[in-house]
Amino acid sequence: MTDLGQALGLYLHWPYCARICPYCDFNVYRPKGDDEALLAAILDDMADWRERTGPRALASLHFGGGTPSLMKPDWIARVIEAADRLWGLSTGAEIGLEANPNDQARFAGIAQAGVGRLSLGVQSFDDAVLAGLGRDHDGSGARQAIDMALSSFDRVSVDMIYAHAGQTLSDWRTELGEALATGAGHISAYQLTIEPGTAFGKRTERGETLAVDGDSAADLYELTGEMCEAAGFPAYEVSNHARSDADRSTHNRIYWEGGDWIGVGPGAHGRLGRSTADGGRIATTAARRPSDYIAGVATRGSGVPDAGREQLSPHDDMIERAFLGLRITDGLDLDHLAAATGCQPEAAGIDRMIDEGFLARDGVRIRLTPAGRLLADRVTREILP
Ligand code: SF4
Incomplete structure (x- = not known):
């Protein structure tokens, strides 16, 4: 795949x-x-x-x-x-x-x-x-x-x-x-x-x-x-x-896998810049109201107001990728995560969640167990610095 x-x-x-x-x-x-x-x-x-x-x-x-x-x-x-x-x-x-x-x-x-x-x-x-x-x-x-x-x-x-x-x-x-x-x-x-x-x-x-x-x-x-x-x-x-x-x-x-996407249309979110480690990942949010969106495109050429453009810190990028990446059964590739963001989840937290049966490790990947999937967000928070 x-x-x-x-x-x-x-x-x-x-x-x-x-x-x-x-x-x-x-x-x-x-x-x-x-x-x-x-x-x-x-x-x-x-x-x-x-x-x-x-x-x-x-x-x-x-x-x-x-x-x-x-x-x-x-x-x-x-x-x-x-x-x-x-x-x-x-x-x-x-x-x-x-x-x-x-x-x-x-x-x-x-x-x-x-x-x-x-x-x-x-x-x-x-x-x-x-x-x-x-x-x-x-x-x-x-x-x-x-x-x-x-x-x-x-x-x-x-x-x-x-x-x-x-x-x-x-x-x-x-x-x-x-x-x-x-x-x-x-x-x-x-x-x-x-x-x-x-x-x-x-x-x-x-x-x-x-x-x-x-x-x-x-x-x-x-x-x-x-x-x-x-x-x-x-x-x-x-x-x-x-x-x-x-x-x-x-x-x-x-x-979920940390790719880039453009968001167009009122309130659409986007992520651009594949890696904060080598250039900066940007989160975008277009104007929410259709009339504001249309007016923004007409005056600025863009549906995203200045306030809707945020440079993600490597730490925030890592957290977002961890939350999304752990949702998939293939799991989160820790080497990819470190290469993309320059940051790592907490090793002690990962070990603890593995001991408690909520995470499993498979080489450089960690993934939620069936028990962990029931508590996906809580388990993810446990491994974040
Ligand atoms: S309001 Fe529209 S977008 Fe929301 S659940 Fe209903 S059909 Fe879907």
């Missing part, structure tokens, strides 16, 4: 959603019609980015959001054409898009535009669960959308949410079993988290219980791993499971 630690990806954030889900803390807005001004700004921003990155071919182009399946297929085609003209798409580059099941009538057009991988926000097949999550599709719409996606795209991911209040192991076994049997080659199973500031966050503050407790969530997580493994979808990351190496998400692997 290719090492994506040296790769370049392009992430496009389309910030509109037909309905804002009550658990979502992404940078999202209700659309006020087709926003062609935003498309034009994104295309201009891409041209500006090309001057900074120089001629490096893209290993992935990912349309995220928000709901990029709300974009017109010919707009998607224009972005793909621009990316290919500006940087070039490397052989086998992944062109992926996140889709709402309700947009299934557009899937054939989106595929024709050049998208090869669809990540479908199914979340559940149960109408009552979908209503509780505030989703605007139902189980039968999800099933039809999966069929449409499988007939339109080479690669499909079915994205699910679990650990909502009241969900039993038996409920999840049924839902996940259906997802695994669809014929899709990739399953993302995300645990529902209650984020402050969201509608679910406010309802939780008022005393409602909307997610299962920690022990139940751990049981559901373990069941997820067991069922995916048994069905031939081993985990390659804490929440992601693929039938084969080719089914893994290149876009996400670039994040």
Whole structure:
């Protein structure tokens, strides 16, 4: 499998959603019609980015959001054409898009535009669960959308949410079993988290219980791993499971493996400069509001305001790479980490986590054990200086 630690990806954030889900803390807005001004700004921003990155071919182009399946297929085609003209798409580059099941009538057009991988926000097949999550599709719409996606795209991911209040192991076994049997080659199973500031966050503050407790969530997580493994979808990351190496998400692997990515569109994040050790890794955040983003591109030529450009210290770069790199089952290459950042995690912390059964060492790599994966962030914090 290719090492994506040296790769370049392009992430496009389309910030509109037909309905804002009550658990979502992404940078999202209700659309006020087709926003062609935003498309034009994104295309201009891409041209500006090309001057900074120089001629490096893209290993992935990912349309995220928000709901990029709300974009017109010919707009998607224009972005793909621009990316290919500006940087070039490397052989086998992944062109992926996140889709709402309700947009299934557009899937054939989106595929024709050049998208090869669809990540479908199914979340559940149960109408009552979908209503509780505030989703605007139902189980039968999800099933039809999966069929449409499988007939339109080479690669499909079915994205699910679990650990909502009241969900039993038996409920999840049924839902996940259906997802695994669809014929899709990739399953993302995300645990529902209650984020402050969201509608679910406010309802939780008022005393409602909307997610299962920690022990139940751990049981559901373990069941997820067991069922995916048994069905031939081993985990390659804490929440992601693929039938084969080719089914893994290149876009996400670039994040986890320490590659570079450009972020265009409102609120998009980017990382550029492969190594802080030899030149400086920069974190970028584009203006969040679509109007500010468009105005920024018009006046500065860039969607990233000065305040959205941060030089990462080698130490901060190492911490970020450790958090991301330990999420993947292949683990974190300590030699690569030291070469990229000039910094190391704490040897004593690593030994302690190995002794406690949360980490395993394999040559220069460390990786989370199944027990460690349940506590990924805590284990990572234990090994950081
Ligand atoms: S569709 Fe996705 S991005 Fe949009 S509000 Fe719902 S969870 Fe957030």
